Amino acid sequence: MLKTPIKIGLVFLKREKEKILDLLQKKEIIHLIELKKITTIREELVDLQTKIAQVKFALDFLGQFQTKTKKTLKERIYQMFSPSFIYLKEEQLREKIENFDFQEIVQKCENFQSKLTELEKEEKELKNQQQFYQEWVQFPYALENLKEIKKVKTFCGLINNLSEFEKELKKKTNLYELKIIPSLKGQAPKVFLLYHFSQEKNVKELLAKFEAKEIKKIESSLQIKKRLREIEERLKEIAREYENLSNELKGLLNSFDNLKILYDYFTWSQKKIEAELKSLQTEKLIFLSGWIDGSRLEELKSNLEKITKYFEIFQMQPHKNEKIPVIIENKRIIQPFEMIMKIYGAPKPNEIDPLPWLAPFFIFFFGFCVGDAGYGLILTILSFILIKLIKLPAREKNLYYLLFYGGMATFLMGIIFGSWFGITTPKMQLLDPIKNPLLMLTLAFLLGMIQLIFGIFLRMYSKIKNKMVKEALLEDLPWIYFIVTILLFGAKNFLNLPTKIVNFLILSGALLVIITHSKKTKNIILKPFVGTISLYGVMSYLSDALSYSRLVALGLSTTVVGYVVNLTALVIKDILPLVGIVLAGVVLVFGHIFNMVISSLGAFVHSMRLQFVEFLPKFLEGGGSWFKPFARESKYVKFI
Amino acid sequence: MLMGIVLVVLGAVLAVLLGGSGSIIGIQRAAQAGAALLSEEPEKFGGQGLVLSALPGTQGIYGFLVGIMVLQKIGLLTGAIKEVSNGADWQLFFACVSAGLLFLFSAIKQGTICAAGVQVLAKKPSEVGKSIILAALVETYAVLGLLISVLLINGIPVK
Structure with missing residues (x-):
C-alpha cells in the first residue's frame, strides 16, 4: 500500500534543540524538508568533520591489521552473507562513548604509523648496506694494505661489460692488476683495479668510456667486519621493536569496535547539526518542517511531551507543485519485494502500489527460469538457514526471503518439468520442455499476455482511483477486448472456433479501439487517422508478450547445463x-x-526485467521519491 | 557422410567459440572496471560488482549449450553417430552459427554496459539495480538467439 505522508511544522526552543533533534533522529519518524540551503560555516560542524576524519584515519589504519587476524570458518561464512555490524542496546551507547578517549588512540595510531615507516625504512637501508659489505668480505686481500701510494693508483667500483674493458686496457698497458669481487646474484660485478700512475690518463679515459661507477673505498677489512656486526645487531634490535609494536597493536585493536561506534556517533551528530542548519531560526526559536506518516503524528506528539512542554506541531498544506515523498507499506509476506521496488524507483503518490501484483509473477517467473526441483530444494533450505542464522532486522534480509520464495517456486516448477539436478524422469514429467519447445513457447507467450492484460486492468484501476473513470473505460477497456480477440484469432484452430465469428470479433475490437482513440484529437478530419494509427499499439503488446519467451530459453539452459554436468561426471567415472x-x-x-x-x-535478473520493462510501465509512471526519515544512518552500529 | 559430420562439428565448435570469446571480452571489460573499483573503494564492490562482472558470462554458457545439443543430436556423445546428409548438415551448421554470432556481439556489448554499470556502482550505488537491468536488455537478443537455435536443432530431421 502506498501512503501519502502529511506535511507538518514543528517549532521549539533553541536551547532545547539538542534533545529534540535527538528524539527525532532516534524515532526515525520525520522526513525533513530543506527550508534553506546550508551556507554558513558552523564551527561545531567543522570540528565534527575533523573528528570524523581522525577516527576514519584510525579505523583505516587499524583496519589493515584487523584483516590479518585469524578468523574461524564460521565467522568467515557469516561475514560473506551479512555485513558485520556491532549490535548495541540504546543505553550501552553512552557508556561506550563517554569513557573512551579517542584522541589518545588516534595519537597512538599516528605515532605507531610513523614509527613503523621509520623502522621499515631503516631496515631496508641496513639490509642494503649489509649486502654491500658482505660482498667486500669476500675480497681476497687485506684492504688496509691496498692504500694508494705514489706510483700506484686504485679504482674500485662497477664496470659494465668487463671483458671488453679488460681487452682495451691490455692494448694500452700491462701495468695493472684487476680483481673481481664476487657479487651476489643479479648485480653487476665489482672490480678492484690497481694501475701504474703513468697510465692514469689512459685508464681514466677508458673508465669514462665504459661509464664505470666508482664507489667509496673502504678503509680496512677489520672495519668491514665491525660494521657488519653493528648492522646485524641493529637488525636484531629492529626485530625486537617490531615485536613491541605488534604487542602495542593488540592493545590498539581492542578499541577498534569503540572507534567504529564513535564514527557512527559523530556522523549522527553531524546530521543533527545539518538538520538544524536547514531549518529556519529566530533568536530563540527553531522552525522545522517535514513529512510524517499521518498515523504516527500522535506518537510523535506524545514522545515530545515526555521531554518538553515548549513545542508546537501543526499540519501544513503542501505547495501546489511540491514533490510529496511516498511511503510503501506492505504485509510481512510481500515486504521482501520492496527490494525490487527500491531498484525500480518510487512511484508517484497518487499511483497504486504494484508490490502485491508484481510479487506472484516475479516468483513464478523465477521458478520457471530455474525450473529444477533439486536446485529449488537447495535454494529453499539454504536461504531458510541464512534467514534464521543472520541476526539482522527482517527488512535487511529481503534478498534471502526472495530466494526462499523463489526456491519454493523453483521446486514446484521442477516437479512439473520432472527435472532433478539435471536428471529428467519421463515418468514423473507433467511437461517435457525439451521435447515440446513450441508448447513451452506458447505457454510463455500466454503468461506474458496474462500479465500484460493484468497490467492494463491495473492501469484502469489506477485511473478510476484518480477519478478518471471515463478515460479508463474508453482507453483501456477496448484494448483488453481487442487483445483477447487477437488471442482468440490465434487459437481458433486449436479451439475449433468458427472463423466467421472470430473474424467478426477481431474486427469489432479493432473498430472499438479506432473509435475510442480518435477522441484524442478534436480535429474532425484527423480523427480517423489518429484512431487507426493507435492500432499500431498492438505491435508493442505483441512484442512485449514475445519477450516472455526468455523464460523458456533460460529454463532450457538450466536443464541442459545440469544434464551436461551429469554426463561429464559419468564419462570421468568410466575413464x-x-x-x-x-x-x-x-x-x-x-x-x-x-x-x-x-x-x-x-532468473532473478530476467524476471526482474520482465517486471520493469514489460509490466510496471503499463500502469506506473514512476519518478516519485521515497520517504526517507531523518535517522541515525549507520555504517557499523545496529541497535537491538 | 563424413563431410556432413565435419560441417556439423564445425558449427558446434563455432557456437562454443563465438559465445565463449564474446563472454571473455565482455567479462574482461566489466571485470576490469570492477578491479579498478576494488582498488579504490573495495567496500562498494559487494555482490553487485560481482553480478555485473558475471553477466556477460551467460553467452559463453549458451554457446556451450548449443554445441552440446548439436553433438547430442548427431550422436557424437553416445558413440552411435548418425548419418547427417541431405542438407541437414548445412542446416545444423547455420543453426549454430547464427546463434554464435549473436552471442559474440551481445556479450561484448553487454560487457561495455556492465563496465558502465560498475561506474554507476562507484558513483551512485543506490541506482546500480537499474544498470543491471540495462545490461539484461542486451542479453534479450542472446536469449532469443539461443531459443531459435534450440528450436532449429530440435526440428531439423536427422536419421
Whole structure:
C-alpha cells in the first residue's frame, strides 16, 4: 500500500534543540524538508568533520591489521552473507562513548604509523648496506694494505661489460692488476683495479668510456667486519621493536569496535547539526518542517511531551507543485519485494502500489527460469538457514526471503518439468520442455499476455482511483477486448472456433479501439487517422508478450547445463578407475553449484526485467521519491 | 557422410567459440572496471560488482549449450553417430552459427554496459539495480538467439 505522508511544522526552543533533534533522529519518524540551503560555516560542524576524519584515519589504519587476524570458518561464512555490524542496546551507547578517549588512540595510531615507516625504512637501508659489505668480505686481500701510494693508483667500483674493458686496457698497458669481487646474484660485478700512475690518463679515459661507477673505498677489512656486526645487531634490535609494536597493536585493536561506534556517533551528530542548519531560526526559536506518516503524528506528539512542554506541531498544506515523498507499506509476506521496488524507483503518490501484483509473477517467473526441483530444494533450505542464522532486522534480509520464495517456486516448477539436478524422469514429467519447445513457447507467450492484460486492468484501476473513470473505460477497456480477440484469432484452430465469428470479433475490437482513440484529437478530419494509427499499439503488446519467451530459453539452459554436468561426471567415472569416482563427485558438486548460481542469477535478473520493462510501465509512471526519515544512518552500529 | 559430420562439428565448435570469446571480452571489460573499483573503494564492490562482472558470462554458457545439443543430436556423445546428409548438415551448421554470432556481439556489448554499470556502482550505488537491468536488455537478443537455435536443432530431421 502506498501512503501519502502529511506535511507538518514543528517549532521549539533553541536551547532545547539538542534533545529534540535527538528524539527525532532516534524515532526515525520525520522526513525533513530543506527550508534553506546550508551556507554558513558552523564551527561545531567543522570540528565534527575533523573528528570524523581522525577516527576514519584510525579505523583505516587499524583496519589493515584487523584483516590479518585469524578468523574461524564460521565467522568467515557469516561475514560473506551479512555485513558485520556491532549490535548495541540504546543505553550501552553512552557508556561506550563517554569513557573512551579517542584522541589518545588516534595519537597512538599516528605515532605507531610513523614509527613503523621509520623502522621499515631503516631496515631496508641496513639490509642494503649489509649486502654491500658482505660482498667486500669476500675480497681476497687485506684492504688496509691496498692504500694508494705514489706510483700506484686504485679504482674500485662497477664496470659494465668487463671483458671488453679488460681487452682495451691490455692494448694500452700491462701495468695493472684487476680483481673481481664476487657479487651476489643479479648485480653487476665489482672490480678492484690497481694501475701504474703513468697510465692514469689512459685508464681514466677508458673508465669514462665504459661509464664505470666508482664507489667509496673502504678503509680496512677489520672495519668491514665491525660494521657488519653493528648492522646485524641493529637488525636484531629492529626485530625486537617490531615485536613491541605488534604487542602495542593488540592493545590498539581492542578499541577498534569503540572507534567504529564513535564514527557512527559523530556522523549522527553531524546530521543533527545539518538538520538544524536547514531549518529556519529566530533568536530563540527553531522552525522545522517535514513529512510524517499521518498515523504516527500522535506518537510523535506524545514522545515530545515526555521531554518538553515548549513545542508546537501543526499540519501544513503542501505547495501546489511540491514533490510529496511516498511511503510503501506492505504485509510481512510481500515486504521482501520492496527490494525490487527500491531498484525500480518510487512511484508517484497518487499511483497504486504494484508490490502485491508484481510479487506472484516475479516468483513464478523465477521458478520457471530455474525450473529444477533439486536446485529449488537447495535454494529453499539454504536461504531458510541464512534467514534464521543472520541476526539482522527482517527488512535487511529481503534478498534471502526472495530466494526462499523463489526456491519454493523453483521446486514446484521442477516437479512439473520432472527435472532433478539435471536428471529428467519421463515418468514423473507433467511437461517435457525439451521435447515440446513450441508448447513451452506458447505457454510463455500466454503468461506474458496474462500479465500484460493484468497490467492494463491495473492501469484502469489506477485511473478510476484518480477519478478518471471515463478515460479508463474508453482507453483501456477496448484494448483488453481487442487483445483477447487477437488471442482468440490465434487459437481458433486449436479451439475449433468458427472463423466467421472470430473474424467478426477481431474486427469489432479493432473498430472499438479506432473509435475510442480518435477522441484524442478534436480535429474532425484527423480523427480517423489518429484512431487507426493507435492500432499500431498492438505491435508493442505483441512484442512485449514475445519477450516472455526468455523464460523458456533460460529454463532450457538450466536443464541442459545440469544434464551436461551429469554426463561429464559419468564419462570421468568410466575413464579412470577409483580416482574417477572421486573426480566425478567433485564435478557433480561444483558443476551443480555453478549451474544453480548462474541460473538463479539469470532468473532473478530476467524476471526482474520482465517486471520493469514489460509490466510496471503499463500502469506506473514512476519518478516519485521515497520517504526517507531523518535517522541515525549507520555504517557499523545496529541497535537491538 | 563424413563431410556432413565435419560441417556439423564445425558449427558446434563455432557456437562454443563465438559465445565463449564474446563472454571473455565482455567479462574482461566489466571485470576490469570492477578491479579498478576494488582498488579504490573495495567496500562498494559487494555482490553487485560481482553480478555485473558475471553477466556477460551467460553467452559463453549458451554457446556451450548449443554445441552440446548439436553433438547430442548427431550422436557424437553416445558413440552411435548418425548419418547427417541431405542438407541437414548445412542446416545444423547455420543453426549454430547464427546463434554464435549473436552471442559474440551481445556479450561484448553487454560487457561495455556492465563496465558502465560498475561506474554507476562507484558513483551512485543506490541506482546500480537499474544498470543491471540495462545490461539484461542486451542479453534479450542472446536469449532469443539461443531459443531459435534450440528450436532449429530440435526440428531439423536427422536419421
